[in-house]
Amino acid sequence: MTPRNYESLRSARWFDPDDLRSFGHRSRIMQMGYAPTDWVGKPVIAIINTWSDLNPCHTHFKQRVEDVKRGILQAGGFPVELPAISLAEAFVKPTTMLYRNMLAMETEELLRSHPVDGAVLMGGCDKTTPGLVMGAISAGLPSIYIPAGPMLRGNYNGQILGSGSDAWKLWDERRAGKISKTEWIGVEGGIARSHGTCMTMGTAATMMGIAEAIGMTLPGASSIPAPDANHPRMSAESGRRIVDMVWEDLTPKRMLSRASFENGIAVAMAMGCSTNAIVHLVAMSRRAGPDCAVGLDDFDAFSRRVPVLANIRPSGDKYLMEDFYYAGGLPGLMNRMGQYLQLDAATVTGRSLGENIAGAQIFNDDVIRTLDNPLYKEGALAVLRGNIAPDGAVIKPSACAPQFLKHTGPALVFDDYPSMKAAVEDENLDVTAEHIMVLRNAGPQGGPGMPEWGMLPIPAKLVKQGVRDMLRLSDARMSGTSYGACILHAAPEAYIGGPLALVKTGDLITVDVAARSIHLEVSDEELATRRAAWQAPPKRFERGYGWMFSKHIMQADKGADFDFLETTFGAAIGEPDI
Ligand code: FES
Ligand code: MG
Numbered sequence: 001m002t003p004r005n006y007e008s009l010r011s012a013r014w015f016d017p018d019d020l021r022s023f024g025h026r027s028r029i030m031q032m033g034y035a036p037t038d039w040v041g042k043p044v045i046a047i048i049n050t051w052s053d054l055n056p057c058h059t060h061f062k063q064r065v066e067d068v069k070r071g072i073l074q075a076g077g078f079p080v081e082l083p084a085i086s087l088a089e090a091f092v093k094p095t096t097m098l099y100r101n102m103l104a105m106e107t108e109e110l111l112r113s114h115p116v117d118g119a120v121l122m123g124g125c126d127k128t129t130p131g132l133v134m135g136a137i138s139a140g141l142p143s144i145y146i147p148a149g150p151m152l153r154g155n156y157n158g159q160i161l162g163s164g165s166d167a168w169k170l171w172d173e174r175r176a177g178k179i180s181k182t183e184w185i186g187v188e189g190g191i192a193r194s195h196g197t198c199m200t201m202g203t204a205a206t207m208m209g210i211a212e213a214i215g216m217t218l219p220g221a222s223s224i225p226a227p228d229a230n231h232p233r234m235s236a237e238s239g240r241r242i243v244d245m246v247w248e249d250l251t252p253k254r255m256l257s258r259a260s261f262e263n264g265i266a267v268a269m270a271m272g273c274s275t276n277a278i279v280h281l282v283a284m285s286r287r288a289g290p291d292c293a294v295g296l297d298d299f300d301a302f303s304r305r306v307p308v309l310a311n312i313r314p315s316g317d318k319y320l321m322e323d324f325y326y327a328g329g330l331p332g333l334m335n336r337m338g339q340y341l342q343l344d345a346a347t348v349t350g351r352s353l354g355e356n357i358a359g360a361q362i363f364n365d366d367v368i369r370t371l372d373n374p375l376y377k378e379g380a381l382a383v384l385r386g387n388i389a390p391d392g393a394v395i396k397p398s399a400c401a402p403q404f405l406k407h408t409g410p411a412l413v414f415d416d417y418p419s420m421k422a423a424v425e426d427e428n429l430d431v432t433a434e435h436i437m438v439l440r441n442a443g444p445q446g447g448p449g450m451p452e453w454g455m456l457p458i459p460a461k462l463v464k465q466g467v468r469d470m471l472r473l474s475d476a477r478m479s480g481t482s483y484g485a486c487i488l489h490a491a492p493e494a495y496i497g498g499p500l501a502l503v504k505t506g507d508l509i510t511v512d513v514a515a516r517s518i519h520l521e522v523s524d525e526e527l528a529t530r531r532a533a534w535q536a537p538p539k540r541f542e543r544g545y546g547w548m549f550s551k552h553i554m555q556a557d558k559g560a561d562f563d564f565l566e567t568t569f570g571a572a573i574g575e576p577d578i
Pocket of ligand 2 (some may be wrong): 091126202203204286480481
């Protein structure tokens, strides 16, 4: 047991000295009804809670935080709740991705500026996981992550519905005139019927799983459905554990290594992850420093080795996260894929990943497939490069129709989202299923914030002909619950003059996933002529957060973090003067 030396606690610098400043801190904490017995000798634990009245995925955090506090008190800590921006995927426009780095900054600065010794991070809805983890890594205090957990399966008239995925599918059926208004309203009421995150293998489930894989959660935490009684029990246990982590000085720096992030990639692949995993995991790893940083090529390399084992929609066609939990959840999956993991990586438990998952069982081999009967042998994600995306673009081969893995077709180019949205409803649009639809100016700067526009709708004309998939290319992201032959994150983006800006409708583009290439069939001379004529679009922001965002956002292949938040940007930030 680590010696419990109160004076060594960071918070004691605020509360302990016999001077006027500390008098102020003590009298102000007593103003809230606390007595010295509440804090003297106890680690102060910040609970960074991303609850809000407009975040249906975090509804339960208002109560759940009480379970966390109970655990902290039981273990001899002093809990303080510090709310942070909530980033509800469903409501925040133009995209939560515009604000992921803002949450990361808020988390870092909340922890740095307050008298706290450790942190519990409460998130789950897509960007909240990377935002909280990025901020906590940079702040450097011992931190544990509590995933919100997935909601229950959707249900409508006995039909199981999955977040996002089924909405897109059924919307196409409705556009094709096959679903009535009444049925559609029934789907609306049945597809999200409890609190918790999207329960497909979308970005939320992917990122919560990655947080567990890199060691930031208690074992099994990411798979527990939000309404399950095990969720408050896990929350209280996380509260108890963080207090000991403070005494053990188990900081992110001491815990996370390159191996942790490689485990994150491997698990993402086996889960059949959201494409958003790439941009977030890259950003998280870069926060931990150059030694930990992973990049696109690491994803591609793992994708070639690691089979997709989780038979969860949208890569799978049947099961949802609730089924994944009953089948053994992430500990079961990680135990099964142990040969692809670095089992000596450290975790918040103080034990290695291997120790955490030893003996974890699987109860349904159809939900979590065996290594010799995977959902896909390889190919959760692939990184394509070529003259149109020299810094890379990504595709999820496991979620697209096989004929598009090798395809040449004419481009149909849209410069912005509204014109594309209007055009696809035009019955006279000059488009065939062979076309490659291109949406540009939707990247980190152009979107702004890389909105999830990358699953361009199939033109109405083709939907009526029965077409349900075609190749699409953009510098945007797509929702983790999306599917289809969508090539995303093309870098550098069109808005800053990336080659995507030079494509014209009718140009041929060749995609070859096996060769990891994407090529615009236009000569270098012609491209040079087009480049000379290219004009930068007008600036999106002249003031405010957006202005700062535009000045400092990096491209997708670097994780779309702000340059000034990277560890290499300047000298480390010290402790505040008190
Ligand atoms: Fe919150 Fe999908 S909307 S996780
Ligand atoms: Mg999403």
